[in-house]
Amino acid sequence: MKKIVLVGAGGHCKVIIDLIESLKEYDIFGITDQKKQGTILNYKIVGNDDELQSIYKSGVHYAFICVGGITNLSVRNNIYLKLKNLGFNIPTLIHKDSIISPYAHVGDGTCIMAGAIVNAGAHIGENCIINTGSVIEHDCKIGNNTHVSPNAALSGGTKIGCNTHIGIGSSIIQGVAIGDNVTIGAGSVVIENIPDNVVSVGVPSKIIKIKK
Template sequence: MTAFLVWGGGGHGRVVADLVRAAGHTVTGFVDRDPAKWGAVVEPGGAAVVASEAELLQAVAAGAPLPAGAGAVALAVGNNADRARCLAALGGRAAPPLVHPSAVLSPSAVLGRGTVAFARVVVNAAAVVGDAVILNTGSIVEHDCRVGHGAHLSPASSLCGGVHVGDGAWIGAGATVIPGVRVGAGAVVGAGATVVRDVLPGATVAGVPARLLSGTAPGPPGPAHP
């Protein structure tokens, strides 16, 4: 059992706090960027904000103990770029991946630091998930997928076999990416989309099949499943 600080005092923070407890740990409190929130109760009947972001970073820089007697930090920042920034700011401080007990992870799958896998997530054989990733409720990462640092798979999204998702990309709720397709860094896939072609970095696609809304034109169709 580890005592966690939850970095992020919003709605996502409440969900991550539940995940910390479901994984068998405790929550000592929350950290928030806004110092005016100090002492605010984040969860009804639960933990409060015990430190500002600045206070946490001062402790890390000084090599001092984490606030509130915590032994580790759980990332609960929704914005992909900000979440990756937070993990980098922690340096070598403990930020282990957190996995809900109802999630199914292959023994050959890899989850990076600061990654969270919520209820009913599936990560299958030889999949590699990077640091500071959100695998939201019911999302599926099939065999041999690669998910980059700071990405977010929204609830009930599915990556079929051999999909590559770049750093900071966002896969919307209920979206499906067919086998072998690449979604570039910082790209956005709209909710419910079916992605059948590569999505270049920074592009936004949506629809069935997914079509370009902004950014760079999509690539060729993905290869057939081996």
Template sequence: MYLYGASGHGKVVAEIAEENGYHINAYIDGDVLKKKMLGYPVLHKPPQENIDIVISIGNNRIRKNIVDENTLFNYVTLLHPNSSLSKRIRVEEGTVVMSGVSINAAVTVGKHCIINTNSSIDHDCVLEDFVHISPNAALAGSVYVGEGTHVGIGANIIQGIKIGKWCTIGAGTVIISDVPDGSTVVGNPGRIVKITEL
């Protein structure tokens, strides 16, 4: 297995891979100054072959670009053994679920998502592709999160909310009403401070 991205996030992903018994061949990273991380070599371009890979980069947009440019990779899903996952969830390829995460029944998590440390996702939530749920964020039941949205650390989203695509939910924000595509939302209660056209 290869990890695409040799940064702090890549260290955490590597340890989840190790916990799951994967052999890590190397990191892949475009920064030519990076030579090794956690004892693993850093390559500066992917091998010319069909490889097992996890994208270990926190930025949602960058993960999407890598997937769009590398259609032959076999994307692996990593689930930390110290997460609490209902047997009735669906987690798509390339997604990483970190330690302490709780995901309850009937949740769907899309491709290449990050469900970060100690976050909580309750029943019947849907997360589209390339979503990042930050540490200690909490989603109540039946929340919908659109593609590419980043939910910041410690944010809280009440039940039944729909959050659009490519939104940014600030750290500690409390979401009590639906959020349109491209919105940046902060505060308690959450208020839209910017909308970026998609």
């Protein structure tokens, strides 16, 4: 099996471990984290991110980001770029209990969790989280480094920008476009286009904050 190092030892790491174990394709070398020590689900934290270069040189050429994307998606993006610059392969991880159309595209570094559905014509960018039980309908377009939370539903033809967080249980009606660097609050119902750099919440979803 291919050896892989995981970056980030938070709660999201546990879900990624479960996903990787379901695939039986990768051997988890260990986990790096900037602050924590010890183990996560019996896998050792082998040091902080400064160890990644030596880990790569030791023969571990696969890595995956286990930092969740709720408050600051730029952290995930910075780690992604660092891993790429070090030479790591960042695979696409798709849980065996998800349903992915052969006519969908899923980018490098993206994880698709158990129970998620991605239908024909959908295009998902790099370094995304398509979380547990979410639905990505036909012809949706999702930009890089975007997080679709558990049980969120994107209707056909929805467009989501880069670095955007779609909150848990949100519903996005067909054909709506949501911009870059947007946060959609939990349980929101989005029925009209949302511009870049805002927070939008509620039923129907309304902009409550402009991001700097």
